[in-house]
Amino acid sequence: MGARAKSRRHQAFKRLAAIAGAGVLAFGIASCSSTGGAPQQSGEGGGGGTVDTPRKTIAMITHEVPGDSFWDLVRKGAETAAKKDNIELRYSNDPEAPNQANLVQSAIDSGVDGIAITLAKPDAVQAAVKAAEAKGIPVVAFNAGMDSWKAMGVKEYFGQDGRIAGQGVGDRLRSENATKAICVIQEQGHVDLEARCAGVKETFPATEILNVNGKDMPSVESTITAKLQQDPAIDYIVTLGAPFALTAVQSAGNAGSTAKIGTFDTNAALVEEIQKGGVQWAVDQQPYLQGYLAVDSLWLYLTNGNVIGGGQPTLTGPAFIDKSNIDAVAEYAKGGTR
DSSP, X not given: OOHHHHHHHHHHHHXXXXXXXXXXXXXXXXXXXXXXXXXXXXXXXXXXXXXXXXXXXXXXXXXXXXXXXXXXXXXXXXXXXXXXXXXXXXXXEOSSHHHHHHHHHHHHHTTOSXXXXXXXXXXXXXXXXXXXXXXXXXXXXXXXXXXXXXXXXXXXXXXXXXXXHHHHHHHHHHHTTOOOEEEEESSTTOHHHHHHHHHHHHHOSSEEXXXXXXXXXXXXXXXXXXXXXXXXXXXXXXESSHHHHHHHHXXXXXXXXXXXXXXXXXXXXXXXXXXXXXXXEEEEOOHXXXXXXXXXXXXXXXXXXOOSSTTSOEEOXXXXXXXXXXXXXXXXXXXXXO
């Protein structure tokens, strides 16, 4: 790896380390991004009031698999921004990319003012995104599609760089003297998930990719258990979502394995597991912030012509959450925002 890439990774983690510990960036933005409309104090929620700009309709379309608590945090952030910005938010999701493209077309046909979309499988939704842009409907991307959004004509991107995040995990595995790891991908073909594991493998080559069916958690549990039984040399399990980390805890117990577990992303149960020591750490990409910024950025564009990021992605992660800062994050997790 070249010095430039190492510096980029180092700067990304350095820049965002404070965010994970404090957990207040989203609320700071919520209070100061109401430029263009006078806030009316409501005293409710994290949005700090409602602007007086004309009501707009925004569609948020994701690749959420039903039951994945990660998206609860995304939606909470989006709903907070929508409340503040006088926006009607229409949320829809489908884990199958062709169906996601159909949801985009439905949003276009219904005459929404803006679209926020995840680009987990960008090739499958590219035509639909282009159709929105042809109708003059601004599109922003978040969470997935770091390497594709700009070429698709999308105006802004909010999320983490999956490869940089993965490289940081590989560095951490080395620092913890791990010898062999598995990186568990719950959806093959998902560009961001694959980038994360590729990054882990770049900086910790003794990593094996394990594909599982993320739509079937009992299958996930049995697949990880079988792998640990087959290869006792595995001493670290890296998962790409909080529910899968919690399942990996079960798998390690069932297999009689002493493998440690680290993960990407959090939820309230995962925060408790870090506090107990069952999971060592989580890489936080701040899903609440992603949802918030995706909606708020469209409001800024529609009401004031603003574009965030200067043509570059706006990074919401990565940063590590572990026992050193988990108590601060836990307070926000209780409120359903971390």
